[in-house]
Amino acid sequence: MSMTPERKEENKLKKGDHVVMHTCIEAETHKGRIWTCKSDQFTRGTGVYEQDSVFLEGYSGSFAPEFLQKVMLPSEDERLLAALEEAEKPDIKSINKIKKLEADLQSALAVNQKYLCDIERINSKLAEAQQTIA
DSSP, X not given: OOOOHHHHHHHSOOTTOEEEEOSSHHHHHTTTOOEEBSSOOEEESOGGGOEEEEEBTTXXXXXXXXXXXXXXXXXXXXXXXXXXXXXXXXXHXXXXXXXXXXXXXXXXXXXXXXXXXXXXXXXHHHHHHHHHHO
């Protein structure tokens, strides 16, 4: 099963990504070392000579991305989590508008309740007056 062009683009390494080497001779020499991508992943050559490459900080020459695994460092997790939390924060202005509307509604309900009580009192007195007349 092959990936769509969009999915392939999504999976490409980007400058600043952190990676570790695997399943190659260099991985034995640099076991567990975390590298930072110095460039975005790129394709060079044409036809049968076409190959993907990426430059790594501190590594001489380019490296084949198929032998690199992207890793997420704790500081990146925290940064992404903070960005997510920031994005999920409700808009303070909207909250204040909602609170004002709620206060206005409560005030209007209180006024209406007072009028209902006044109307009940008037109706009660009217009923008493009608009984007295009758």
